[in-house]
Structures are given as structure tokens and as C-alpha cells.
Amino acid sequence: MLRKGYWIGLSAILIVGLLLTACAPKTVTVTVEVPVERTVEVPVERTVEVTVPAPKGAITVLGVWGGDERVAFQDAVAPFSEQTGIGVAFEGTRDLAAVLTTRVEAGNPPDIAILPNPGQLYELAEAGHLVPLDSFLDVNQIAADYGQSWVDLASYDGHLYGIFYKVAIKSLVWYNPKAFEAAGYEVPTTWDELIALSDQIVADGGTPWCIGLESGPASGWPGTDWIEDIMLRTAGPEVYDQWVRHEIPWTDPAVKTAWETFGQIVRNDDYVWGGTTGALSTNFGDSPAPMFDDPPGCYMHRQASFITGFFPEGLVAGEDYDFFPLPPIDPQWGTPALIAGDVVVMLNDTPEVRQFVEYLAGPEPQEIWAGLGGFISANKNVSLDAYPDDLTRKMAQAITTAEVARFDGSDLMPAAVGAGSFWSGVLDYVGGTDLDTVLEEIEATAVDAYGQ
């Protein structure tokens, strides 16, 4: 009896499986070209059925965006689809590098990819997988819209391969204006004032800084931003560039000074909320939260413009939180801006994709997204009125008008250093390892990584 029941069960399962096999994939598979001889034989009803729902012809976009970014991007490209009838299918994954490499190697790259940093752009361009954008975009228009540094960063071997899209400025110190006012603190304008303010806060029984270095497998990167920012202020942009290109070793005094300056803050247990242990074990996104407690757990937090997405809900920009630029250290280098951004690249050259890239580069979609928040454009002709609040406007202005801007160095270094030994080096240093040891270790990996 039982066996019979089992028999029936098994065959039922098999039948269901077969049915699913038979009916599910129709829409997707058949769109791939059928050999010509065959199409002749196929009955008319069938060919009709096949061509109906396929959203092929839609432009495929692979990017790192998710959540409200994904929604905002879809809103931003909606007018394009309406005007041209060309659909845009967005695929998001935070593991972009792996998926994109696989797709490219397997021969079906997406039409457009949105890379989180220019490092992969250079790799893809070198391998010949990218379409040079200056082959069809109006170069003068690009020059008028984007600052030269953005164009240079997205160029490889004399050709423009990318458009910087969603950019961020990293040289910001966030603070809580209400807490500052209550304690009678002033926004510092020089490094000495910043340190004096930190000492003042400690003397008043508070903690000046919130620092969080934990970020899963990428732990340590917030520290690299600190060091890069300081390096720009102590050694200047030329030395910074040499350092990023590994023309000076990691053991160079200029590099060492930057680390030591960072160490003065992060390795001082009085300065950092939770001390070095707190800095090492707190997630970067969670770390600014104590700033908004009453009494404040800390008063300042150096982080990029995107950190506002992690702030507790219900805070008002400009009232509950505000920022000041990380102050200059050596007056001759002023207040340079450390920047980062996602870059749009093109992998398939078709007229539709060209049209789409032209649309993306222009101000219209960027103004739509800017209005939805969480977006800063690198395009100078995106109206500042498009941003939802004064704070974002201030950041956008800082990016497009910065006299000296440098891209996040760790994003430009070879991955073994910029996404490897530099990150772990920061953690070791904060954890108490001797600075010379840390720098020698990074130097050893850099010699390997750049040598290739």
C-alpha cells in the first residue's frame, strides 16, 4: 500500500517537473536567433507567440546600486524610455567585479556597467572590452560639463571610457550643531584649532571623535580615507600622486607623517569613542550614531558625503547635522578635496546604447536623481536647485568647484594594496602594531603588486 502511494507520489512529482520544464522558459529562451531554414518551417502562430513579451532590445545595465539608489536610477531613466521606446533593464549586485568579469569573459557583457571605482575601468579598457566614449560623444560638451580631473580619471591611453556619475566628497567632518552650540564650541578652521577643540572636549569630559573601521571584508577602508586626506594636506597633491603610483615607497617620511598624524587621533583613547577597540569593532555606518545622543557620545565624525544615508532617521539636514571641511594642516596645500565616485562605462556599441550614454551624461537624469536625494553629480551644468537641501547643495558645490581634487587613492592602487594590505595595515596600526613594521609590510606587497 505504502509503496503504491510512493509510486503515485513520485510520478506526480515527475509530471509536475516536466510541466514546469515545458511551460516556464518560453519567453526567454526562444528569442535567440533560430536558424533561417527552421524559421520557414515554424507555424505562423508560434513565431508570433515567441516575439511578444521578450524585453530584448532593452539596454542591460549592471551596477552596484540597490535599495533606493536602484529606484532612483530607474526614475532617472524613465523619461529616456518614454521618449525613445527603448527599455532599460537594471541588474544590481554589490559583487560587481566578479559578476562583470564572468560575463565579459563568457562573451555576454551587459551593455552598460556602473563601476564603483576607476580601477576596473583601466583593466577593462586595457583588455579592449570598453567602447571609447569620445568616438561618438561631443568632446567639447563633456569638457564643458565635467571638470578636467573627472575626465582624466575616466580616460585611459588618451581615450575617454567613462562618465563619473554618482560622486562623493570625502574630506568632510560631520558634527552636531546643536551639541556644538550647547557646549559653546566653534567650528575649527585650521588643524591646530581642530586639535585644540579635541583637547577642549576631553577637558570638558566629552569624547571628540567617533571612528568606525569595521566594514566586513573591507574593514579598514575608513582609515585609508583619513590617511589619504591627511596626506593631501601634509605633503600636497604631487607627492600624493607619486605615492598612489608607488613612485615613493610606503616607508617614505611623507607617508609616515600622514600615518602618524592619523595616529595622534585614532590611537588616543581619550579622543575616540570606545577607544581603539571601539574604532576597530564598530561598523563604519553605525559609528556616527552616538553623535546624536543626549549627551552626545562624541562630537565629530570624519566621513564621506554618503554617510548621511546611515544617520538615524528623523534628523534634519543643517539643523541636527552639518559638516565642515577637514581643515588644512600645512597652509601651502590649502584644503584639497578627496573624492570618489561610480563611473558609467559602455561595453556594447549599438546605436541605442550610444543614445542612452548621451542621455545619461546630460543634466536631465542627474537632476531627477539629485531631486530624490542621496546623489551628487559631477556635472557642472546640473542645476544646484535640483538638490533637495542646502547641505547637499554645499557638498555638490564643493565637488565641482574644488581647486585641488584627488581621487580616493586606495581605489586607484592595485587591489592587492588598495583593497588589501592598506586596509589590513590600518587595522594593525590602530591595534597597536609599530608603524615601521606596518609600512614595511605594505611596501612588500606593493613591490609585488606594482611590479607586474
Next chain:
Amino acid sequence: MKERVFRWLSRFPLHLVLIGAALVWLTPSVGLLVSSVRPYEAVIRTGWWTVLAHPFDFSQYTLQNYREILLTQGMAQAFRNSLLITIPSTIIPIGIAAFAAYAFAWMEFPGRQVIFAIVVGLLVVPLQMTLIPLLRAYNRLGLAGSYVGIWLAHTGYGLPFAVYLLRNFFGALPRDLFESAYLDGASELTAFFRLALPLSVPALASLAIFQFLWVWNDLLVALIYLGGTEEVAPLTLKLSSLINSLGQNWHLLTAAAFISMALPLVVFFSLQRYFVRGILAGSVKG
């Protein structure tokens, strides 16, 4: 009475160890569950264990995370996609593996051991190595982005383990049973369907759970072969796309974990009784 107390006392250390192990094992899941019902403001400030100070203060809990996920557009579609991928990807490999395992265990043919060794050897091949060549082949065959493609991929990835597990199970069935069946005139097919399969329900059920969980939780294989567009994306992809590029909204993932756990739990508990049933109970009657 005395005896009972004595027995209870003598077993007490064992029970204590078992309960302790269970608690340690459960702690991360409990933490996740507690975090999923706490508001974001609380999660970023304090650890989940702080609720233990006054666990019955219900004002500190919220279902906001669950609400936000379940009300996201396209969640039903993603759930359907997941089922559409998972059910065939569980049935097909188990069906094939059962036939193969029976042949490896009970049929004599040249090269049997060698082929079996190769199949088992495939267990150690990391699936990441196959992504590019397989996707390239799929592009040629027009299978990329289709459900058939991902069913085949999951079937291939699941088969070595399935064959290995079932072969060992089939091989452990008493030889007398099959011999008497053959003597009674049963063909191989009859022996397979009427003896091997019904006796192996516990193994088949555990295999089904393994394969189901693996496919249900899979993100990478679906992302590569199927792509992440709304129409085809399974639940795992949909949930991961709730998170912004730098990890904003990560707190939603705590609730997402429990939502995606719901169906596997149902599958587990509905198949669980097969584990308990005596493996060979009543199979050989005198």
C-alpha cells in the same frame, strides 16, 4: 521513586551539556531574530542582548522591518521565481542521482568503480571554476537567462554529492533482499522502483532538504546564469538588492533572513518524519 531520582541525577550532567550546546548553537539566530524586531535607531546603538534587561517591554519591538520588506514591490514575483527555480532544481538531480546510484550499487558493468570515482572526485571541483566556460556554452546554446539553464546548472552542481550519498545508502541495503527479488523474477527496474526507492525514503528526504536549501539560498549561480532583472530574480537577489551600494539599509537583512527562512523551515518539518522512521523497518519478513 528513589530509582527515578537517582536516574534523573545521573543524567543531569549530560542534559546540562546538551542544553548548553543547544543554547550556544542557537544564540546567533536568536540575536538575529531579536535584531530583526528592533528599530534601526536601537540596532545601531546597542547590542541585541540589551533587550534581555526587560524583555517584556513590548514598546521596544517593532515589525517595521518586516513590513518594509513584504510591501516592497515585486516580492511576490521574487518568491514565485524562487519556487520556479528551486523545485525543478531539487527534483531533477535527485531523480537522476537515484538511477545512477542504483546502477553504481547493484549493477555489474565494466568501469563501474572508475566512473564512480570520477563522479565522487567532482565533489572537490569548486563551482566558481565552471562559471565562465559554462556561461560561454550557455550563450552558444541560448540557455543564458533561461530557467532551463539554471535548472541544468544546479543539477550539475548537485549531482556528485547526490550520487555519492545515495550510492552509499543503496549499497548498504541487504543483498539478500535484492537476490530474493531477482529470484522471484524481478527486473532491475522493478527492483529499483519497488525495493531500492521505497527503502531509501530517509536518504531521499535528507538529500531533498540539502538540495532544496542549497538552491533556495543560492545567490551566485542565479546571478550569473539568470541575471538579476526583476522578471527572473529569485528571492535572494531581490533581498540583496534592498541594500544600497555602501550597505545602507543593512538592518532590513535581519528580517529578510527570517522571511527567506520560512519556506525551508516548512520543507524541513514536513520531511522530518522520514528521518525518524526506522530505515529498514519491516522490509524483510520471515
